Amino acid sequence: MTPSDCPEPAAATITPYPDGPLIVRGDFAVIAPDGRQIDAKRRTIALCRCGKSALIPFCDGTHKALGFRVDTHPTPVESAG
Amino acid sequence: MSDPYGRAALPEPRGPVSAMLREALRRAPHDLPAGPPVDFTGTDPLTDEDLQLTLFLCYELHYRGWQGVEDAWEWQPSLLAVRAIAERRFEEAIRRLAGSQPTVSPDDLPAALHRLTTDDEGPSLGEFLRRRGTLPQFREFLVHRSVYHLREADPHSWGIPRLGGPPKAALVEIQMDEYGNGQPHRMHAELFRTTIDRLGLDSRYGAHLDAVPAITLATNNAMSLFGLHRRLRGALVGHLAAFEMTSSLPNRRYGDALRRLGGDAAATRFFDEHVEADAVHEQIAVHDLCAGLVRQEPALTADVLFGAATVLALDDLFARHLLGAWAAGRSSLRSTASELVHLSAVVSSVPRAPVTARSS
Ligand code: FES
Ligand SMILES: [Fe+2]
Numbered sequence: 001m002t003p004s005d006c007p008e009p010a011a012a013t014i015t016p017y018p019d020g021p022l023i024v025r026g027d028f029a030v031i032a033p034d035g036r037q038i039d040a041k042r043r044t045i046a047l048c049r050c051g052k053s054a055l056i057p058f059c060d061g062t063h064k065a066l067g068f069r070v071d072t073h074p075t076p077v078e079s080a081g
Numbered sequence: 082m083s084d085p086y087g088r089a090a091l092p093e094p095r096g097p098v099s100a101m102l103r104e105a106l107r108r109a110p111h112d113l114p115a116g117p118p119v120d121f122t123g124t125d126p127l128t129d130e131d132l133q134l135t136l137f138l139c140y141e142l143h144y145r146g147w148q149g150v151e152d153a154w155e156w157q158p159s160l161l162a163v164r165a166i167a168e169r170r171f172e173e174a175i176r177r178l179a180g181s182q183p184t185v186s187p188d189d190l191p192a193a194l195h196r197l198t199t200d201d202e203g204p205s206l207g208e209f210l211r212r213r214g215t216l217p218q219f220r221e222f223l224v225h226r227s228v229y230h231l232r233e234a235d236p237h238s239w240g241i242p243r244l245g246g247p248p249k250a251a252l253v254e255i256q257m258d259e260y261g262n263g264q265p266h267r268m269h270a271e272l273f274r275t276t277i278d279r280l281g282l283d284s285r286y287g288a289h290l291d292a293v294p295a296i297t298l299a300t301n302n303a304m305s306l307f308g309l310h311r312r313l314r315g316a317l318v319g320h321l322a323a324f325e326m327t328s329s330l331p332n333r334r335y336g337d338a339l340r341r342l343g344g345d346a347a348a349t350r351f352f353d354e355h356v357e358a359d360a361v362h363e364q365i366a367v368h369d370l371c372a373g374l375v376r377q378e379p380a381l382t383a384d385v386l387f388g389a390a391t392v393l394a395l396d397d398l399f400a401r402h403l404l405g406a407w408a409a410g411r412s413s414l415r416s417t418a419s420e421l422v423h424l425s426a427v428v429s430s431v432p433r434a435p436v437t438a439r440s441s
């Protein structure tokens with residue numbers, strides 16, 4: 001299957017990466033709870049999923065130091081601990 | 082003031098082969114003397130100054146070229162023959178250094194890359210600089226790093242035309258961000274220029290080549306080797322992945338070190354930007370670029386790991402070189418440039434005029 005077989009799903013996509021952040025691509029804006037826009041600084045961003053980043057809402061790699069695991073693709077044989 | 086992005090001056094020779102080559106490059110392209118076989122005297126290619134400078138002289142012809150050197154040298158056959166001899170020794174040495182990697186299936190590549198980059202037990206340059214690095218030491222660190230960061234991302238761009246489909250899109254997605262997404266002031270190489278400008282260091286392209294030792298040239302030559310040989314495209318993407326995977330946390334330490342030493346927001350921005358950017362690049366590099374490539378070409382899995390292991394092994398030697406020199410109270414730069422360490426630059430009142438590491 002080539003990428004052209006999969007039509008573009010939406011204006012923006014959110015992809016949970018294994019044991020890591022949510023990667024957001026496409027046409028999006030990051031808005032703070034008070035309604036102000038947060039400068040995303042790049043076209044593709046990583047949103048922290050472990051909650052421990054010093055740059056919330058963005059990932060800063062801290063999840064690795066913490067050994068953050070998330071059972072994105074549960075398999076019947078191995079437990080994701 | 083010369084063009085800050087233009088060609089660098091030819092560095093001083095470091096042995097018979099680099100001397101012969103440098104002399105030849107100053108004249109019109111011609112066949113190099115067919116005399117005694119090219120002989121590098123160093124026992125370890127990674128610390129052989131003559132060999133590493135010879136490689137660097139050859140490779141730079143494919144980037145921006147050298148001041149006063151004709152462009153046609155880039156594809157001069159007898160020069161390419163000398164380069165091939167140096168490259169063979171260099172590639173053997175890095176394969177030995179990187180060691181053998183476990184055989185993994187393409188599906189297990191992300192986990193293998195993760196293991197490789199987290200099991201690293203090497204000395205931490207970032208930790209040292211953050212806790213007790215001095216300003217002269219931090220400046221030395223920047224001088225070493227300037228060889229790469231003033232052309233940041235360029236070596237991996239060689240990979241773009243060699244890939245197709247999803248891994249190509251992934252590589253371009255990373256490179257776009259490295260190059261500022263079309264905004265020159267956001268290019269990582271530009272952020273680095275600002276940082277070293279703020280510290281009073283010469284920020285012109287290739288300004289510090291004479292100052293850096295073989296190991297620093299070797300870290301750069303490895304990227305050029307992988308980038309210029311299509312057969313090594315697996316190693317090139319593995320190299321990029323390991324680069325990105327070992328970046329966010331150390332860059333936070335470098336930024337903290339510079340803040341402690343008095344660096345302002347403009348000076349630390351290069352490091353602060355990398356904490357956030359490389360947290361994104363890492364995911365793309367591992368899961369879309371490397372895993373994407375080995376889904377297409379499973380036979381490249383071992384080379385991807387080799388490229389990644391090369392980063393860790395060379396980084397380790399590089400860190401040992403710097404920390405070893407500093408522990409012995411020496412400069413980690415070559416003696417011709419040791420005046421750098423004696424400069425007592427005060428970050429808040431840095432001179433705007435560049436301080437060169439070589440006499441020009
Ligand atoms: S997911 Fe990366 S720091 Fe939280
Ligand atoms: Fe970068």
Ligand SMILES: [Fe+2]
Nearest residue numbers: 325358359362
């Ligand atoms: Fe990056």
